[in-house]
Amino acid sequence: MSFAEYKFIKESMAHRYKGFDMMNIMSFDIICRTYGNDISLFRDFVASFLCKKINLPKKKSHDVLFSMGNYGRRKDYYEILEFARSSVAGDYIDISDAKWGISINIKNFFTSLSSVFKLKSSLSVTGKLSIAFMLSHYKNTIDYIERQAKEVEYNKFCSFCSAHAYEAILDEFFRLKKIPTYTLQHGLYFLFKKPPIDIIAYENMISDKLLCWGQFTKDEFVKFGIPRDRIDIVGYPRSIKDLKPYRIDDQKLSLLFLCARSKFDQTNKDIMKLCHEFIKLYPGTVKLTVKTHPSLDQLQYKQISQSYGFTFSEGQTIQSLITNGGYDFAIAYNSTAYVDSYLNNLIALHYQDAERENDAEVLDDKFSNADELMTKINAFIRLADKNEAWIDISNRLSYLVGYGINRYTEILDAKKNN
Numbered sequence: 001m002s003f004a005e006y007k008f009i010k011e012s013m014a015h016r017y018k019g020f021d022m023m024n025i026m027s028f029d030i031i032c033r034t035y036g037n038d039i040s041l042f043r044d045f046v047a048s049f050l051c052k053k054i055n056l057p058k059k060k061s062h063d064v065l066f067s068m069g070n071y072g073r074r075k076d077y078y079e080i081l082e083f084a085r086s087s088v089a090g091d092y093i094d095i096s097d098a099k100w101g102i103s104i105n106i107k108n109f110f111t112s113l114s115s116v117f118k119l120k121s122s123l124s125v126t127g128k129l130s131i132a133f134m135l136s137h138y139k140n141t142i143d144y145i146e147r148q149a150k151e152v153e154y155n156k157f158c159s160f161c162s163a164h165a166y167e168a169i170l171d172e173f174f175r176l177k178k179i180p181t182y183t184l185q186h187g188l189y190f191l192f193k194k195p196p197i198d199i200i201a202y203e204n205m206i207s208d209k210l211l212c213w214g215q216f217t218k219d220e221f222v223k224f225g226i227p228r229d230r231i232d233i234v235g236y237p238r239s240i241k242d243l244k245p246y247r248i249d250d251q252k253l254s255l256l257f258l259c260a261r262s263k264f265d266q267t268n269k270d271i272m273k274l275c276h277e278f279i280k281l282y283p284g285t286v287k288l289t290v291k292t293h294p295s296l297d298q299l300q301y302k303q304i305s306q307s308y309g310f311t312f313s314e315g316q317t318i319q320s321l322i323t324n325g326g327y328d329f330a331i332a333y334n335s336t337a338y339v340d341s342y343l344n345n346l347i348a349l350h351y352q353d354a355e356r357e358n359d360a361e362v363l364d365d366k367f368s369n370a371d372e373l374m375t376k377i378n379a380f381i382r383l384a385d386k387n388e389a390w391i392d393i394s395n396r397l398s399y400l401v402g403y404g405i406n407r408y409t410e411i412l413d414a415k416k417n418n
Contacts (some may be wrong), residue, residue, distance in 0.1 A: 235405030
């Protein structure tokens, strides 16, 4: 099924529960079912009689409240949120720490089934049941939050990503109480020709304000239809370093391949094969290290790396690898990893296919085969040592991701009205 089917289902099911827009909350669940992601119907059925015990701080210590959703405790996500939190004092909820609670509400259960099954859509019975069960679960969670959070004194609320269910519930909760809400950009978003699941970052941008990195993201959101006044540019959410020229020994090249997430599993493998073909042209001259995405099958990628003679990196972040690894170039497909490399003073070569034609670029660094990769590397060996090139790179990064900008305190300070 397609994005159009997702939109149809979401719009057809539109309704509120205690003032909460349930389709804002259900967006990720609906798009996962329409895009054919795996479903555990038993798990969803059990969840329909449970709630997530999301507890707001019993005693307010600061005027701003931050939240982190249950996204597998990804270190890079926490780094982004921690940067925002370091800019302004605030209380904090980590939904990954929230416990499950029994919440049997027969009315929630049957009204949710009724809301879903009256739809005329091509969604399977299993898909409809899954959505209905989760709808009941989110209603139970709303009931729990409202019972335990009678009084709210915060002046601002900032979620990590309000496009996803539990943080969407909190965002709805605070907006219903007329408290301004904000959400953070956590990747270099751009509009695909065929919208992937990530499209909900645009389509379900429910917070009052999106705090985005640079002008590029703001332009993309405006292109999608989000009003300009709902988007504030705040800068890249990490400490930045001065970007300086560096020398490359063309007789001893060291490359770092930054794998994309599991959705692009086959693309990762295509790039690894391409790199192997390239390295065979320069025996003993080029070495490559593979850094996998957390969502990938680590053992499988380790075996593939070993079969090609690549080094397999385990347990390190992109930043630590780049800082300590002594690499000459990074190779990336994922846009965020690609830009991260440049921000850490490492030129990145960007694999291009039909899906990535509209993707952001720092330099003319795209390639699609071994010959193009060789051409780019030869060109950038000379460019890496030129001060003018890094001035251009800095300017481009400022547009793409807000390099050199930091407005988190200005925007999130609870004493200011934005």
